[in-house]
Amino acid sequence: MDPGQAGLDYARQLDSKDKLRHLRDHFHIPTKAELSQTTLHASTPSRPGQDEPSTYLCGNSLGLQPKLTQKYMQQYLSTWATKGVYGHFKEVEDSELAPWLHVDDDCVPAMAKIVGAMESEVAVMQTLTANLHFMMASFYRPSKERHKIILEGKAFPSDHYAVESHIRHHNLDPTTSMVLLESFKPESSILETSHILSIIDAHASETALLLLPGIQFYTGQLFDINTITAHAQSKGITVGWDLAHAVGNVPLSLHDWNVDFAVWCTYKYLNCGPGSIGGCFVHERHGRVDEHPPSTPGGEPTFDYTPRLSGWWGSSKSSRFAMTNRFHPIPGAGGFQLSNPSVADTTALRASLDVFKQTDMSKLREKSLRLTAYLQTWLDVLAKELEGRLGRKCFGIITPRDAEQRGAQISVLLDDGLLDAVMESLEEDGIVVDERKPSVIRVAPAPLYNNHEDVFRFIEAFRSALNHALTEKESKESVMGNGGRGEKGWSEIK
């Protein structure tokens, strides 16, 4: 039996024992034909095997669509059409969905479970970057002494720009108020916890805020949220987390870890569709609203609460439509809401959460650990193979090898000049992964809908993609040697 078939059979065997395998059926998995079509309505596939499912390992960038989404979306559109404005508050039987006034709250319980928080600590609102700004308006309140913000040097651009623009908003100077964490090992982008703690210590008395990603988008590193949070807070620093790549990927316990605030998006591992509504977490201790009786008889009570940029949707539900213009914040994260949310977005969120409700984060993590370990094993085998054949590995894994320090994703750093050809080849084989130029591909087996077979098919395709890319590169290099095409090296790929 050829090793490919044996490998495939073994993968299928592993899958047959997976207690969560039925969850894959809850998702639309693009077929190979669909991936390559340029019309909305597919015609008959021209090549054999094209109506097979693709190998979609790109849920870290855009999660796949739950089948429930279309069903719920039709219910929402029907409610709008038939009820008009009454959809805000009228119950409709045999619609799974809540009246629109409550669509965001309706999603909170399941969302809170996923992030390990009390329901009152979670709000469904806005987008990740907007939430980051609103959280910073509340939690970055620099003084003369404490004005610095510590973040990673290679933060996702939004985090960098959000921090920079808040520092400027307070008329401070980013060059003196931004502390960028760089890896102290030049060959690795991993930020060791001990290194992070030492940087915190070095700036502690001047630092107001620490902002880090739960999972680093480029390397896939999972940070020790608990330890880092505790350490920073012990120095009087507020701690916020960007959980874009962590929510729905790894178990979180934001409440127990005493995190001050956190923000996330829902279109990656939460499968809510491109750009869909975001979420935020505000720890209970910051969400208190204390009422003080009126100072004069017949006067208005006043409230003490964490200062924030506010809007009508954060004001208590019972008074929301009274239009008195006295802000009475909802206790907890809800008081940070601004506007009535997009019902189309919350409908997609509700559909996705109804799939998550059929399992839990610890079961998903269990499966994810197996899948990603399986991926790593095969990558190691492939690397050894190439080393044996060619004298070098041709790629390396830049994600921590320790399973506790990563989520589903493994980032693979290719040798120079291989990325474009590898991606082209993978695409032809119906493999969907993500590229980060100039040389990284990110492979993310999502536990809800990927399986061992997906990983195995990826490896087979990756092997042949590398072979193809290496051959191409060699032939180009020999052309170079013969007076090639230009001064720039071939590794300078745009």
Place this chain on the structure above:
Amino acid sequence: MSSIAERLRAGSDPKFPENANTVEYAENLDANDSLCQLRDQFVLPTKASIRKKALDGRSPSSVEHTKTGTACSGELKTNGANGHPKDVSAANEDSDQAIYFVGNSLGAQPKAVREYVDAQLETWASVGVGGHFTDMEDSPLVAWQDMAEDCAKKSADLVGASPSEIVIMNTLTANLHLMMASFYRPTEKRHKVILEWRPFPSDHYVIESQIQWHGLDPKKSMVQIQPDENFYLSTEKILATIDENADETAMVLLPGIQYYSGQLLDIPTITKHAQDRGIVVGWDLAHAAGNVELKLHDWNVDWACWCTYKYICAGPGSIAGAFVHERHGAVEYSTGFEAPRFRHRLSGWYGDDKSGRFNMDNKFKPTPGAGGFQLSNPSAIDLASLSAALSVFAQTNMHDLRSKSLVLTAYAQHLLDSIISDSDGEPPFRIITPRDPRERGTQLSVLVREELMDAVSKALVDSGVVCDKRKPGVIRVAPVALYCTFKDVYTFMKIFRKALGA
């Protein structure tokens, strides 16, 4: 109808004839309305559908047409009643039709929305992450990364701006905050914000919390313009308030149309007056965008925000819009390519110029114009819905919509006046919206006598009339030009008159 519209534009009496309060007159106006067929682009609730407690797979239109083998398109001039293809005049007699006069709160659903939303879901399901940059051939949508810009382009006529001055993003209140973060930069001397006496709560909270964010005191920095006893904010009063506070004022933030009274403010005059005194002017256009003609660029407005679920009909809570005047959107590289100069803003990756957005070098180089104020990649499903709604606006223009709207609202006022003149004793209600058509949009706010409110509400609901109640005591009636008819107005008045016991 166009001659009536012209008189109204000039602020003159519409001169409705003696027989205006007849169904024949109303139907005649409808028959001569060149925008009448736009109604067929919408799914309108019926009396039966409003009362429905369960979904039964039928919308008030399309499905049944298909069953009876008739086409469900504009040619048939169906109006959303329970599957009866008739011409307009006959269809208006269908007593099952709800009268949907609440588009000022939630616009009716364009039929195109379902098509565009289905296309979006299908794209996502079929090509996954590839949808960001793939233009599907038989889709009404563009690639996801282009959708916001596409909607900005299609919004140009609605707000009177060039596409680069418009950005589709976030929600109204979030955008107010982002605009204030850029444009409200108080100094010791200039710290005040002038607003109206009773803004929509969000506007009040936005201003209050932005002032507090700067460590200032709302009691000292918020100046509220008081209305007269008819809830009217005269332009003179507004300008006088600006004058009284000019040297200490950083910003004026007002609603294009006041939500409670329905008053349309004189945007160009107020804007110029404030700007001549060194004050920045922002406008909340929640009730104005898609309702009245706006010329934000020519009026030199500094910035503005709007939502899209009222007159723009994109669905509850759908993605909002903002305008930033061209002169504030410049991005200059005179001091070097690595040090662009631009108006301060709270920024995010999506404000980065498209060409550099995926470089991940963390050097913010904003897109010139309003687009540089974006934070996050926007919701594609919201943009699909908005795109569908804007495709209806593309079949007409704001000038023509306003012409029809002027006549519809004047007609409504005319009939309301006759109810009052026909009633004995104390009038059962009073219209608090300005009588001058140049000072209002579609909506009329009717302040009903307290003791009559309950009976009126009940009667309206029982008769399948959907309009909006605003405490205390106001019924807001909005005969939206895109999908309401003169017959609707006539029928509403019959019901209203009866409900008042007049």
